[in-house]
Amino acid sequence: MNAALPLAHAAPVLPPVLAFDDLTLGYDRHPAVHHLSAEIPAGALVAVIGPNGAGKSTLLKGVAGELRPIGGTIRLGCDPHRDVAYMPQRGEMDHSFPVSVFDMVAMGLWRELGAFGRLDGGRRRRVLAALAAVGLSGFESRPIGSLSGGQLQRARFARLILQDAPVILLDEPFAAIDVRTVEDLVAIILGWHAEGRTVLAVVHDFEQVRRHFPSCLLLARELVASGPTAEVLTEPLLHRARHLSEAFDDHAAACRRDDK
Numbered sequence: 092m093n094a095a096l097p098l099a100h101a102a103p104v105l106p107p108v109l110a111f112d113d114l115t116l117g118y119d120r121h122p123a124v125h126h127l128s129a130e131i132p133a134g135a136l137v138a139v140i141g142p143n144g145a146g147k148s149t150l151l152k153g154v155a156g157e158l159r160p161i162g163g164t165i166r167l168g169c170d171p172h173r174d175v176a177y178m179p180q181r182g183e184m185d186h187s188f189p190v191s192v193f194d195m196v197a198m199g200l201w202r203e204l205g206a207f208g209r210l211d212g213g214r215r216r217r218v219l220a221a222l223a224a225v226g227l228s229g230f231e232s233r234p235i236g237s238l239s240g241g242q243l244q245r246a247r248f249a250r251l252i253l254q255d256a257p258v259i260l261l262d263e264p265f266a267a268i269d270v271r272t273v274e275d276l277v278a279i280i281l282g283w284h285a286e287g288r289t290v291l292a293v294v295h296d297f298e299q300v301r302r303h304f305p306s307c308l309l310l311a312r313e314l315v316a317s318g319p320t321a322e323v324l325t326e327p328l329l330h331r332a333r334h335l336s337e338a339f340d341d342h343a344a345a346c347r348r349d350d351k
């Protein structure tokens with residue numbers, strides 16, 4: 092599979108730098124990510140790791156603009172609406188949506204097309220190229236409800252390819268899919284990295300992290316560590332993350348620290 096194919100016409104990749112400054116994110120004032128300060132260099136390929144409930148999905152939602160910070164800031168060196176592509180965790184909705192694979196993937200052109208844009212010949216070819224890149228040629232008219240979990244994840248990646256964004260956020264892209272699909276999706280992610288895009292992915296499988304992700308951000312509500320994978324994915328730091336996570340009081344008010 093050649094993951095780079097449909098991106099050959101891609102616009103020049105912007106050099107965004109993503110930075111978190113004392114960032115607190117949460118729900119109804121209950122913090123899920125605490126006082127996080129970290130910088131993600133442009134073009135980095137970062138695995139966001141940490142125990143269950145550590146705030147990984149919450150952090151991605153914050154960067155995607157779905158959650159407003161309770162405190163602190165997210166600095167993004169590009170337009171959050173135009174330049175960030177976000178793939179949330181797979182949910183029931185994805186499968187039950189009554190559209191064809193072609194139409195679902197074509198939604199990746201939404202920002203480019205706007206509400207009334209036309210899917211002309213050139214754009215239709217781009218949709219077909221994205222489907223080919225994820226190994227779904229021939230599936231165009233299939234209802235998405237008829238796809239297997241792995242095929243659906245391939246279609247979601249094809250939609251991301253069309254979004255053509257310099258910053259890509261992936262929440263558990265490899266959850267509950269077969270080994271072959273994981274390998275193909277990893278190849279696409281590595282292609283994005285080679286093109287200079289900035290990719291943050293929530294990944295639970297540490298073996299995959301070690302093999303494919305040069306950098307890690309280890310969360311346990313607060314930042315435990317971030318940097319090169321070999322320095323972050325260590326037993327003492329993972330132990331610290333587990334310990335912090337277990338000690339966390341889920342019913343705490345807006346913040347346990349009284350200095351902020």
Ligand SMILES: Nc1ncnc2c1ncn2[C@@H]1O[C@H](COP(=O)(O)OP(=O)(O)OP(=O)(O)O)[C@@H](O)[C@H]1O
Pocket residue numbers: 118122123141142143144145146147148149150341
């Ligand atoms: N929509 C929501 N409303 C209220 N609380 C939420 C919501 N989403 C997440 N939380 C809470 O925020 C905390 C962090 O959740 P989050 O999903 O970000 O963690 P995570 O690290 O992605 O976990 P996992 O690995 O289990 O997916 C958890 O205590 C969770 O219950």
